[in-house]
Amino acid sequence: ILRRTQKPILIAANKADNEARRTDAFEFYALGLGEAVYAISALHGTGTGDLLDAIVDSFQQAPAEDFEAPEDDSLKIAILGRPNVGKSSLLNRLLGQERAIVSPIAGTTRDAIDTRLTWSGMPITLIDTAGLRRRGSIAPGIEKFSVIRTLRALERADVALLLLDATEGVTAQDTHIGGMIKDAHRSCVIVVNKWDAIEKDEHTMDAFTRIIRQRFDFISYAPILFISALTGQRIHTVLPTAARVQEERLRRIPTSAFNKLLREALLKHAPPSGSGRRLKIYYGTQVRVNPPTFLLYINSRELLHFSYERYLENQIREAYGFLGTPIRLSFREHQRSDDGSE
Numbered sequence: 001i002l003r004r005t006q007k008p009i010l011i012a013a014n015k016a017d018n019e020a021r022r023t024d025a026f027e028f029y030a031l032g033l034g035e036a037v038y039a040i041s042a043l044h045g046t047g048t049g050d051l052l053d054a055i056v057d058s059f060q061q062a063p064a065e066d067f068e069a070p071e072d073d074s075l076k077i078a079i080l081g082r083p084n085v086g087k088s089s090l091l092n093r094l095l096g097q098e099r100a101i102v103s104p105i106a107g108t109t110r111d112a113i114d115t116r117l118t119w120s121g122m123p124i125t126l127i128d129t130a131g132l133r134r135r136g137s138i139a140p141g142i143e144k145f146s147v148i149r150t151l152r153a154l155e156r157a158d159v160a161l162l163l164l165d166a167t168e169g170v171t172a173q174d175t176h177i178g179g180m181i182k183d184a185h186r187s188c189v190i191v192v193n194k195w196d197a198i199e200k201d202e203h204t205m206d207a208f209t210r211i212i213r214q215r216f217d218f219i220s221y222a223p224i225l226f227i228s229a230l231t232g233q234r235i236h237t238v239l240p241t242a243a244r245v246q247e248e249r250l251r252r253i254p255t256s257a258f259n260k261l262l263r264e265a266l267l268k269h270a271p272p273s274g275s276g277r278r279l280k281i282y283y284g285t286q287v288r289v290n291p292p293t294f295l296l297y298i299n300s301r302e303l304l305h306f307s308y309e310r311y312l313e314n315q316i317r318e319a320y321g322f323l324g325t326p327i328r329l330s331f332r333e334h335q336r337s338d339d340g341s342e
Contacts, residue, residue: 002033008058011037012051017044074116074123077242078153080181081163082173083130086193089229090163091115091128094238119239127153154180158249158290159187159242159324162222166194166208170215178216185291187245187325188222191238196228221317222324245324251292253320255285258294265315272305279303282334291326297334304331 002009013025016039025039038054040047079087095117113128129150154160160181164174181188190212198204205226212224223241227234253261262284271279277300284296294316298304313327 009033010054013037013039014042017041074125075246076125076157077159077161078127078129078157079161079163080129080177085163085165086229087163088128091126093229093232093235127157129153154184154186157186159245162188162190164192166192167197170211175215178219182219185326187249188219189241189245189324190222190224192226193229195226196231196233248321248323249291249325250289252289253286258286259283261319265312269311272303272308274303277303291328292322293328295330295332298331301331301333
């Protein structure tokens with residue numbers, strides 16, 4: 001294996017703690033690897049200086065490499081959920097091969113695993129993450145760092161698949177993970193796994209959907225899928241839904257169309273007033289995508305109530321959808337004179 005790498009090979013014969021063992025270290029030349037054998041003692045530190053010099057020399061002989069990382073334009077999808085809800089099973093089913101270890105023992109996945117694939121000509125990076133337990137259940141050490149890596153994986157994802165276990169229903173930890181996705185301003189698809197494992201009739205899916213909408217009312221825009229990673233039931237809907245959500249995340253509304261929407265929203269429901277003054281919204285524009293962010297110019301932030309902000313968001317979604325993606329509204333005070341001039 002080492003020969004096939006065509007890399008510089010250094011042999012370090014450890015535990016050469018005395019002269020006799022240092023002499024015996026020369027027998028390692030019989031391996032036919034490398035140009036020299038370095039007799040060292042990790043315990044006492046003897047010989048390590050010569051080994052370090054050789055390592056540095058091998059760096060200088062190595063060809064120059066371009067460490068500029070190529071831009072990653074793939075759709076990055078993070079698979080999140082509690083331990084043992086089927087994240088690695090879903091990854092393997094999407095790939096059609098055993099890429100991740102699947103075990104009934106919770107916590108098998110300790111690191112965020114990136115896997116590249118191409119779907120319908122679109123490059124996609126699937127990120128399988130470690131299961132997230134309740135804060136008090138996280139053990140110090142490896143599991144704690146696994147959680148940190150999972151949070152970092154969420155930060156670099158475009159879309160998060162929030163995996164639920166149909167046999168256990170919606171738990172407090174599920175909603176906590178949903179809140180983390182919302183706080184990170186990532187798009188979200190709620191995926192109910194193990195749908196094959198429960199008894200159901202024609203009303204079960206609707207009842208389960210109502211429960212999810214009630215518990216995840218803060219991400220009510222997220223689409224819901226019912227799948228089985230074990231049997232492959234509705235697996236074919238996962239990637240198309242994530243791709244559609246990403247399209248919505250990158251949607252841009254022309255300024256003229258957005259201001260027309262604002263005027264209609266103001267006519268439907270007048271802004272709140274206070275202390276004899278009424279909130280005025282002069283105009284707005286979309287300042288960015290990923291996620292969609294809108295800047296609205298108003299006369300006073302003190303007159304802006306969160307309920308009216310929610311109303312405006314609902315009006316935007318009613319007109320343009322933005323399926324599965326959060327919308328950010330930013331407000332800036334802007335004064336105008338009575339004649340309309342600034």
